[in-house]
Amino acid sequence: MKFLPTSDADREAMLAAIGVSSVDDLFAAIPASVRHVPDLPPPMSEIEVRRFFGALSAKNAHAKDCAFFLGAGLYNHSVSAVADQMLYRAEWLTSYTPYQPEVSQGTLQSIFEFQTHICLLTAMDVANASLYEGASALVEALLMADRLVRGRRRAVLSRGIHPEYRETVRTYFQNLGLEVVEAPLAADGRTDAAALAAVVDDATFAVAVQSPNFRGAIEDWNACSEAARARGALFVGVVAEAASLALLAPPGEAGADIVCGEAQSLGVPMHNGGPLLGFLSCRTAHQRQIPGRLVGQTSDAEGRRAFALTLSTREQHIRREKATSNICTNQGLMALASNIHMSLLGKKGLREVAAQSHAKAEYLKGRIAGVPGYRLPDSAPTFNEFVVEAPGPAAALLSRLARRRILAGVALSRWSREAADENRFLVAVTEMNTRDEMDSLVEALGEAS
Amino acid sequence: MSVGIEDPKPAAAPAAGRLHPEPRHEPLVFERSGAGKVGYSLPPLDVPDVSAIPAGLLRGEIDGETEITEVEVARHFTRLSRLNFSIDENTYPLGSCTMKHNPRLNEEIARLPGFAASHPLAPEEVSSGTLELAWRLEQALKELTGLARVTLQPAAGAQGELAGILMVRAALAKAGNPRTTVLIPDSAHGTNPASAHFAGYKVRELKSNARGTLDLDVLEAAMTSDVAALMLTVPNTLGIFEDRILEIAKIVHAKGGYLYCDGANFNSFVGIARPGAMGIDVMHMNLHKTFSTPHGGGGPGSGPVAVVDSLVPHLPRPTIERREDGTFFLDFDRPESIGRLRTFLGNYGMFVRALAYISSYGNRIGEVARGAVLNANYIRAGLTGVYHLKYDAPSMHEVVFSDKRQAEKGVHNGDIGKRLMDYGFHPPTISFPLIVHGALMIEPTETEGRTGLDAFVAAMRAIAREVEEDPEIVLKAPHTTPVRRVDEVGAARNLILRWRPEGRKGEGGREADSSSGDSGKP
């Protein structure tokens, strides 16, 4: 077995040193009745593994062999070759959580840089070392708000928040004595600010709004955060398409208390939906309640700059049932990839990616609006994703297009039972899409309906 | 002592040049930035350059973001990487974390475009490969655990724990009473009580007996009809197998409770025995521990949960199902599901690696456990008598010594760990489990050979000798690392959690707030 460096002779010598006659003797504590030899195929060689998984991979349509317009919280942005190749380095790939700072300065400094990038993009003071992904990041943000605003039990969520994020919040809240109230969208696709203000009450500890929202509409952070502030609740800005942060006014400039969401767009491949990259940032005044890992700057015994994990006492290995969260790992490797990506693109590149994505989306919107039978139901400004209404059921249309190697979008019926959504689907555009691809989508829509 | 390892020469010179001949520092990427530099290229815009966003919704320039070339970025991250210790460099005996070799083939496979460039919301008919892979991983994990079904959704072990306890709660609630309490031994991982708490349960801690295992009388007394579950780590965090596991299961089941197994240590018996046969009702696994997905500097994890029949209706949504015609689909129509714990299907890239790993071992996967247990016992034999062993029940995949002898000379576990760095090893896990004061928790894993184990034992012995002869060298360690001992107290007292652009340090006096007794209340 190529992963096991112990020779037969070594094993005999080791057993002798231990003072037993066989490896089986070391398993004496396990009752015989529970022993089992697994019914699995024989070991596969490297060639066979490549062959087997290569065949499974070939069965899937993907962004590299299709015209690709899928989004809904997971986007096909460009990732630099530097970022991915750096992840192969053993020092990044095969190290663990930097508990021992003297031999982990690489990981620690990279996280410190990642925290800084997230602060700059969201216009907040402090960011953590990353969380699992967007939905659980929203949960953590809300639980953090609950700790900060004691004695209230209601979170108000805009219905513009990704439906899977909202479902995740309900899963986590169900036994914690916390409740969720949803605020409706207006006819233009944005959160209805008046309706939002009306459901926020004195029992509300947090108001969360996503922008661009699930339908792609750009929300007015100021109007939404005002609704929270008026009742003493905290405002949580949610961002599921983080590429937008380089172009749109960041939540931190509109008085957000906590910003959270999904940073997959910033340097992480889609990976069929995971691993992704949750993030969370907040104000300095609230930093002691931030969940997850944090890296701080300090110095070593010779006075040189060094980095270390800090505020670890909030975590479960010390606080146990009193921990701020049950999260243990961050998304170390993804945060590294994202740090590299953000560093490479930087001030200009992040903005240019966002601006190109937006301009291309506007082009496609205009073209689709001109296809007979199709319309754009929402009138609010969008960033790079928008809702299209087809003349017939969207799911069937999308399946037909997929067979022509066009992944045209995501049907809203996946999450919505409303009749109005039956014919609707979300289309996402990034800097990866060419005009030719978009033209071919428009042509195919005309033919398919 | 029964070990045939040659005693090391006194105070062998530390392995100089292990990471790099001289300690090095790398500026922050922001400090390497220079106006006008560019590190990317994009195609020219092939559509009209329009913006349909009102000015009030736009931002200005991202003050402080980088301007840097690809060359500088490549060097920056390569240099940073060299400040890290890794498994590929040497033994990484971080107990409970299972730092074993990560097969590179799995990295290659996970990057195949049909996995890495695919999207979980693509129509089912063009996603049959991704669905089949996930379904196959579930079948393999069912076979290895002997349980009815497995959810792959949880993003990490801790989220798996929460999912497992939520399913228990849902099943008990359906039967009429969700109960109030979860029992957890004092040796457990801290995530267990945290997860039980987030599932709405009170935690009652069970004191371990003198052998370091669960005391059946204590369990019997605590196991009332108010108890939803016992969360048990098998083998426990001392590396000791609960040899009375069948009786434990009986006691828990007799009162209608569920036996939850923290499967963090499944690597010590995978392919040898099945948790389902032990009476375990629900168990999470950490793919990075047992199935060697890379730890990546702290994640991503992945925490599948295997369950008995009675918990199947409550699995997170969606499940992955196979039709009679051999096609696959996602089943969202599960009214008794606990719901969703995150977006999409889970950390899919980790599923690919884990199934590739399982495929490489196939029906010989028990070799993983056999190797891990052999190695831990070899280290135990080599260090017994040199370091104190509080609990001497047989070890499985890890062994927990303590600094009790060395502490008499004023040297503690943390110091011993730091000194190990000078010998070219990563320290063991320090100060866990909590029931061993001054713990040194050592887990070599199956991917260490005898030569490496001998070198580690020799280093630990040499350090023990240094403690007797020249404790200062241990107390001031490490001496050869890129930075010397790092001031973690300073990091916590004066929180600096980010870089700020020049001229904006301490903007708005916020930095000052952090040390002025703000209690974190708005």
Add this chain to the structure above:
Amino acid sequence: MNPEELHYTQSHEWVRIDGDIGTIGITEHAQKELGEIVYLELPEVGHLYNADDEFGTVESVKAVSELFIPISGEIVQINRAAVAEPGIVNDDPFGDGWLIKLKVTTDDEVRKLMNADQYAEYVLAEEKEK
């Protein structure tokens, strides 16, 4: 080493009574067990507590410990200097490193606390458990 005039708890707090004002801190033993203290979370002036209520936390890099109030009363002062520089608690736990002062509600609760000798014995017994 434990001052004779103080009263002690099993959770390692001490209280000094001057008229109707009680001053509360943590013991030398507690600060040593925690290691270098990095953060104190203390209540606001005006808060009312019953004996044994949790009134704050003390954090080192390795541990965090809840603080329990030995006797009932209303907080009249907190030690701002210790909050700003928690190391004071390590350096002088029975003096400058005090934590809070409160206006004592009743004086019979103090009688239930340990004196210096009893506390020293208690610590010794706790050590043996390890």
